[in-house]
Amino acid sequence: MTMRFRLICGLFACLAMLPAPLQAATPSVESGEPVAVVSEEVLNDPELAFHAGVQLYRSGQLEKANNLFLDFLYRFPDTEWLHQIQLYLARISLDQKDDKKALIFIQQIPEELRSGEANFIAGVAHIRLGEYLLGVAELSPLQEIPLFDADRILLFGALGEAKAELGHPLEALFYFRRALELGGAQDQLISRSHALIAEMPEGSLEECILVFDGTSMALDARLQLARIALDAGRNLQARRLISEVQQDRTPFTYRGEIPILLNRLTGGAWLQRNTIGVVLPLTGRYAPFGKLAKRGIEMALANQIENNPELKLVYRDSAASPERSTDAVIELANTERVMAILGPLSGDTSEAAAERAEMDAVPLLSLSQKNGLPQTGRYIFRNSLTNRLQARELARYAVNERGLTAFAVLYPQSHKGRELAQLFAEEVKKLGGLVVEEAEYNPEETDFRHQIIPFIGEDLNTRDEDDKDLSEADKKRRQLPPETTFEALFIPDFAENVAMLLPQLVYYGVENVQLLGSNGWYSPKLVNRAGERFVNNAVLVNGFFPYSDIPFVREFVERYYREFSQDPSFIEAQAYDAANILFGLLSDPRIATREELLTALTQLRNYPGVTGATSFDLQGEVDKTLFLLQVDHGNFVQIN
Numbered sequence: 001m002t003m004r005f006r007l008i009c010g011l012f013a014c015l016a017m018l019p020a021p022l023q024a025a026t027p028s029v030e031s032g033e034p035v036a037v038v039s040e041e042v043l044n045d046p047e048l049a050f051h052a053g054v055q056l057y058r059s060g061q062l063e064k065a066n067n068l069f070l071d072f073l074y075r076f077p078d079t080e081w082l083h084q085i086q087l088y089l090a091r092i093s094l095d096q097k098d099d100k101k102a103l104i105f106i107q108q109i110p111e112e113l114r115s116g117e118a119n120f121i122a123g124v125a126h127i128r129l130g131e132y133l134l135g136v137a138e139l140s141p142l143q144e145i146p147l148f149d150a151d152r153i154l155l156f157g158a159l160g161e162a163k164a165e166l167g168h169p170l171e172a173l174f175y176f177r178r179a180l181e182l183g184g185a186q187d188q189l190i191s192r193s194h195a196l197i198a199e200m201p202e203g204s205l206e207e208c209i210l211v212f213d214g215t216s217m218a219l220d221a222r223l224q225l226a227r228i229a230l231d232a233g234r235n236l237q238a239r240r241l242i243s244e245v246q247q248d249r250t251p252f253t254y255r256g257e258i259p260i261l262l263n264r265l266t267g268g269a270w271l272q273r274n275t276i277g278v279v280l281p282l283t284g285r286y287a288p289f290g291k292l293a294k295r296g297i298e299m300a301l302a303n304q305i306e307n308n309p310e311l312k313l314v315y316r317d318s319a320a321s322p323e324r325s326t327d328a329v330i331e332l333a334n335t336e337r338v339m340a341i342l343g344p345l346s347g348d349t350s351e352a353a354a355e356r357a358e359m360d361a362v363p364l365l366s367l368s369q370k371n372g373l374p375q376t377g378r379y380i381f382r383n384s385l386t387n388r389l390q391a392r393e394l395a396r397y398a399v400n401e402r403g404l405t406a407f408a409v410l411y412p413q414s415h416k417g418r419e420l421a422q423l424f425a426e427e428v429k430k431l432g433g434l435v436v437e438e439a440e441y442n443p444e445e446t447d448f449r450h451q452i453i454p455f456i457g458e459d460l461n462t463r464d465e466d467d468k469d470l471s472e473a474d475k476k477r478r479q480l481p482p483e484t485t486f487e488a489l490f491i492p493d494f495a496e497n498v499a500m501l502l503p504q505l506v507y508y509g510v511e512n513v514q515l516l517g518s519n520g521w522y523s524p525k526l527v528n529r530a531g532e533r534f535v536n537n538a539v540l541v542n543g544f545f546p547y548s549d550i551p552f553v554r555e556f557v558e559r560y561y562r563e564f565s566q567d568p569s570f571i572e573a574q575a576y577d578a579a580n581i582l583f584g585l586l587s588d589p590r591i592a593t594r595e596e597l598l599t600a601l602t603q604l605r606n607y608p609g610v611t612g613a614t615s616f617d618l619q620g621e622v623d624k625t626l627f628l629l630q631v632d633h634g635n636f637v638q639i640n
Contacts, residue, residue, distance in 0.1 A: 277332030296575035385543035499529035
């Protein structure tokens with residue numbers, strides 16, 4: 001009776017929060033949590049009820065687990081699992097940031113019976129409540145005990161916070177560093193460390209550089225020392241410290257502060273505000289493409305130079321080498337002191353350039369289609385034709401404008417073919433359509449019967465049977481036009497393969513469906529090799545159309561033709577747009593730093609480019625209005 005009375009008193013406030021009997025629990029439609037209905041039979045069996053609570057906790061249903069454990073203690077106050085349940089309740093409270101309640105549950109466990117996990121929970125709770133000495137005393141002995149990584153991150157983060165509040169910044173940085181190495185919340189830990197370093201005196205900063213050599217914390221300390229040296233008029237020391245940070249390749253969030261310090265050091269503008277760096281393959285196997293992109297960039301400069309005579313381009317050759325690309329970014333960002341970098345073109349070099357540009361805190365506007373490039377970091381943007389953009393525009397046209405809902409996809413066994421097929425299916429589904437048939441083929445093959453015949457609902461094994469072997473009903477059925485379950489067919493391939501495939505579609509009876517194509521269809525080879533009647537009315541998407549009626553597109557094409565005696569391709573057009581975007585933003589006198597240019601790029605909306613109205617999302621990914629083209633009597637015609 002005494003035990004029951006003590007438990008009821010200790011848990012009275014907690015039990016008051018019980019919403020309803022657990023056996024009546026129903027899933028929350030909004031929460032999306034799995035159904036967790038606990039029967040009366042389970043609740044009345046201590047072992048079953050205990051394990052049900054454990055499963056609820058492990059599945060992340062903290063509130064349900066909490067309620068079940070509280071109900072358990074009310075029903076079975078003398079249970080053999082008493083202290084385990086108290087530990088679970090403490091852990092749930094800690095996870096829910098209710099640190100006072102977590103301590104109440106831990107304190108109900110006799111001190112001699114408390115496990116390392118109990119002390120861990122108590123230590124973290126004490127520190128969160130501002131009881132730093134108590135928390136450090138609890139957590140310090142636990143640094144080497146077995147813990148999950150998430151708990152170890154929590155332990156080191158809490159110890160770091162306590163040491164910082166107790167006036168021991170180097171010890172705090174040590175613990176924050178350990179949490180970072182385990183994958184702790186990067187932004188939060190780095191920001192907290194930066195704030196600590198900014199408050200350190202000179203002697204502590206020098207010690208920080210020694211203790212954390214080779215890490216971003218040492219670089220941060222060097223910049224803070226440089227700031228102190230500048231304040232004291234020790235310019236040579238400041239220049240040396242800044243140079244050490246510039247030359248170090250360790251990832252470092254606060255490189256954007258370097259130009260500010262250099263401006264103070266030089267007494268003027270260190271950053272060359274009107275200079276753009278360009279990284280392109282000007283030698284090597286991709287040189288022809290690099291030189292085309294350079295043409296577009298130079299045309300953009302000629303457009304803008306009259307309004308801003310100080311505009312300047314500094315080129316570096318990537319030679320299609322990731323190493324050369326990295327070195328080019330380092331030189332442009334730190335020696336040439338450019339405001340931003342344009343390029344590169346190819347995937348691997350663009351990835352290397354993006355990683356280094358992010359480290360040097362210089363905006364980079366890439367011309368590459370490489371997947372995930374803008375996700376490298378906040379300074380990285382892309383202006384290129386992506387597979388996602390193509391799939392989205394075709395799906396929008398087919399579903400929203402044409403009212404089509406059932407689709408087939410026939411795609412090559414290539415990375416681009418598979419990705420476009422998958423993205424198209426995703427985009428169609430978002431709009432209420434569905435891909436009902438799909439097949440893939442080897443890009444090297446020329447006979448597509450094995451892919452086409454199943455599309456018309458026929459069996460490959462019986463397709464070639466002679467009429468004499470068929471029943472009368474089958475003979476009549478064969479004379480009818482084949483039936484398809486789809487209204488449109490998407491083929492994400494290049495013109496050469498599509499030209500071989502389209503006549504075979506008609507031969508096997510796939511007619512009267514809307515043909516949809518990716519930008520690879522845009523070539524004279526499509527009509528010349530397939531024949532006009534097989535391609536007529538097909539709709540494709542492209543990032544640039546030199547025969548567009550849009551006035552500024554016509555003007556660009558005419559200027560290009562006058563200078564080079566040929567029409568521009570997408571390469572020149574996208575480079576032209578990218579350069580014009582940067583030059584246009586630099587015409588705003590309010591943009592004086594790389595950070596301000598980055599913000600302006602993020603806010604860019606519907607820039608009227610020759611490759612379509614262009615915007616960037618918050619991650620730096622391009623969003624464009626693409627060109628929709630239709631084949632009309634052998635000619636490509638813009639229809640949007």
